[in-house]
Amino acid sequence: MPETQLTPEVFDRAIVAIALTTGHDHRLVYYNDAFRDLFGERPLGVPAREVFTEPGAERFVATLDAVLADGTARQVTAPRTLGCPDGATVHRHFVYSCSPATTRDGPGILAAAIDTTAELHSAHEAERLSAERGQALRRYEALMAAAAQMVWLVHADGSAGELVPGWEALTGQPFPEAVGSGWLEVVHPQDRDQVAARWAEAARDLPTAFEHIFRVRSADGGYRHVRARAVPIVRDGGPAEWIGTTADIEDQWRNRLRERLLARAGAVTEAERPEDAFAALATTVVPDLTDVCAVYLLREPDAAGGEVVATRIASVARPGLPPLPPINRQTFTLGGRARKAVSDRTPIVIGFTLGDVPAGTLPEISARWLRRAGATSLTLLPIVVDGAVVALAATANCEGAPPPGPADVDLQHEVLQRAQAPLRQALALQRARHAAVVLQRAMLTTPPRIGGADLAARYRPGSRNVEVGGDWYDAFTLPDGSLAMTIGDVAGHDLAAATTMGQLRAMLRSIAYTRPHGHTPADTLRELDTAAEGLGVGSFATAVHARLTRHGADGGWEVEWSNAGHPPPVLVPVTGPPRLLVAEDADVPLCVDPGRPRVTHRDPVGPGETLLFYTDGLVEVPGEHLNEGIARLCEAAAQARHRPLAELCEHLTGRVADVRDDIAMIAFRPTPAGPAEGRRP
Structure with missing residues (x-):
């Protein structure tokens, strides 16, 4: 908003002595009758240093310099003394204030002085004049400080009493509608309660000054930030009213x-x-x-x-x-x-x-x-x-x-x-992570179709890293018609882990496929361990390798498995609680001690039962024991055991909301034998 120029003639009949200077040399451009009565005739258009030459006047000129330099109003409340302008022997006493003002001649300073001679001569007269002239001085000082802003009067309860026309120019709200509490209607809805609370707090605690920044609806329908400043006028120990100013600070605030x-x-x-x-x-x-x-x-x-x-x-x-x-x-x-x-x-x-x-x-x-x-x-x-x-x-x-x-x-x-x-x-x-995941998925082949059983697999990359990982699953048919099924996890989440995973997977496939029928899963893992060490492929890894064969005329199968330090497989029966395929003495992971013996275990898998192989990303939670995650997996698998196998795998991997590690899973479920299959020897 453009700054309002001060019209000094409004002070012609004021009871307070008013003078107005302009420019860096403080040329005197105006003074009223009260000023002339107190200080005598002074030449206009002359710098202050030449106008005020009496002893002690240099302090007044220094005050003018300070106010002009930082734009801050100053009060001099210690009484100042000068000789009587008519040459009498009685001295005059006064206090004064200086405030920045905008004049038609440019930036200037408005000086206000009050004659305190009577107060010093008579205590009783001083109290009376102090009440009247002090009130006038405070009001004039508030007006002077806000000469370029909106000036308002608010009652102790926060209701508006007087507003200058600038309020309507800013908000588009006519003055009558703003009187009382109507001015709150143009305050931003999210600021109203806080503004009202601040006013209530100020009225209760009575600060020396009130200041608050809030938003008001402008005439164009938008909202602008304003700064409200006010000082209380105290009567009988409490605020009778507040005199304040409001300045549009939107540009300053937004910058x-x-x-x-x-x-x-x-x-x-x-x-x-x-x-x-x-x-x-x-x-x-x-x-x-x-x-x-x-x-x-x-x-x-x-x-x-x-x-x-x-x-x-x-x-x-x-x-x-x-x-x-x-x-x-x-x-x-x-x-x-x-x-x-x-x-x-x-x-x-x-x-x-x-x-x-x-x-x-x-x-x-x-x-x-x-x-x-x-x-x-x-x-x-x-x-x-x-x-x-x-x-x-x-x-x-x-x-x-x-x-x-x-x-x-x-x-x-x-x-x-x-x-x-x-x-x-x-x-x-x-x-990069997406490309790496695509590459890793390419190494995880689709499980084969086999008669008498369903197979399903899922791979879900971790969301806490951007590299490929070492998790893998595999399933393929052996020359004798049995099924080989593997789950594995190479330590690490980088290209080296993925490379090692690919090498171990390929080596295990070759060993399992080319060995005779009597070759057990433990034999396969032991030979894989030996080959990995000899070829320098070694990296800490865990795996479960199994061979599944049909067993009986009811559609059941038998699983032979060997576990190299991997989380135990879960067998979910048609009814009853799931159980873990565990051994009393677990075999060590791969690439730790190739000379250690490994053990093959055997378990039946009946029609409709589900065998789950998985990696630790499905069950591991930082700060929690692995057994707790496995128990949750068993509970979830039991609740969803009757779902189709592919849907069950999707359900179990989808339960992990925050996938911090890769998840690989492969599941096997025998189907009940039909009439023709039941007659087969």
Whole structure:
């Protein structure tokens, strides 16, 4: 707002001595009758050093210099003395204050002085004059300090009594509607309670000054930040009223906010996962610019035209709102307006009535949350990295807050575009991880189809690393018609672990396939251990290797197995509790001591029973004993035992919400024998 120029003539008849100077040399440009009565005639247009030459006047000139230098009003309450202007022998006493002011001649200083001669000569007269003139001085000082701002009078209960026209110019609210508590209607809904509480606290504790920053609705419908400052006028030990000023500080506030948010966004550190990078980025705009921010990663960066598939990977909300739905990495197809924001690379603001989120804009789980939070708007902001739109951020104002203005939207977009380096690195790591997982999956062949039994396998890469791992499963038919089935885990989560896994898997396949019928799983693991040591392939690994053969006419099978330090297989019967295939003395892992003997164990697997091989990523939780995770697996497998085998595997691997380690699983289930199979010897 333009600064209001002070019109000094309003002080012509004031009982307080008023003088006005301008410029760096403090040229005297005005004084009123009260000033002339107190100090005598003074020449106008002359610098203060030449106007005030009496002893002690240099301190007054120094006060003018100080006020002009830092813009801070000063009071001199110690009595000053000067000779009587008419030449009489009686001296005059006074106190004065100096305040910055904007004049038609430019920046200047308004000086106010009160004659305290009578107060010093008569105690009784001093009390009376102090009450009258002190009140006048405080009001004039408040007016002087606020000459370029809105000035108002508020009663002790916080209701407005007097407002200058500047209030209507800023807010568009006519003066009569603002009187009383009506002025609170233009305060931002999220600031009203706090403003009222601060006033109540000030009235109770009576500070020397009150200051608060809040938002008011401007005449154009947006909201602007203002700073309110007030001082109490005390009567009978309590505040009778408050005199204050209101200044529009929107530009100053927004510049400081922009600098702070951009610095915070630029400080987002490197992250291995896009989830972490985008979550840190969302935190920079919540709650300063919006109530909630969710980020959706596009499956194909810079997708334009046709369907655009996205996945929610991060979300942040301010305190006080409902708990956010969990990040479950579910995908959805963007609606029309979201696709337009992506294709045009331009933010889109969607306003709606309280909680009435347009259908199809966001996933239903997000839309339900916005309804509970009382959202009133949704802003869609494309995030561009290296020239491609890689993600879409959705921000919302909740609990009845109005939609963001253009300046807020622009700042949100600018902040979200700031953290290019960590986003670029996180996305590059994700692409590398995806390529590595594809490579690892290529080494995990599809289990064969066999008569009399079902086979199913699943592999799920860990989300806490970006490299391939050493987990594997395998199943293949041996020359004698039996089935070989293996689960294994090489220590490490890097390319070396994946390479060792591939070598061990290939060597085990060759050994198991070429040995005669009497060759047991223990023999196979022992020969694998010897070959790995001799060929320098050795790396700490665990494995369970088994051979399964038909056994009996009812469709049952028998499993021969040997365990090299791996979590025990689980056998889930048709009824009853699952049991673990364990031995009293477990064999050591691979590549530890090739000379140690290994043992083969045998167990029947009846029709409809399920044999589960798995790696520790399915059951291991940091800080928890492995047996607890295995017990949970047994319980979950028992509850879902009647599901189809492939569905059972999907259910068991999908139960792990936070996959910190790779998961490999292979399951075997004999099918009941039909009439023809039952007659076979």
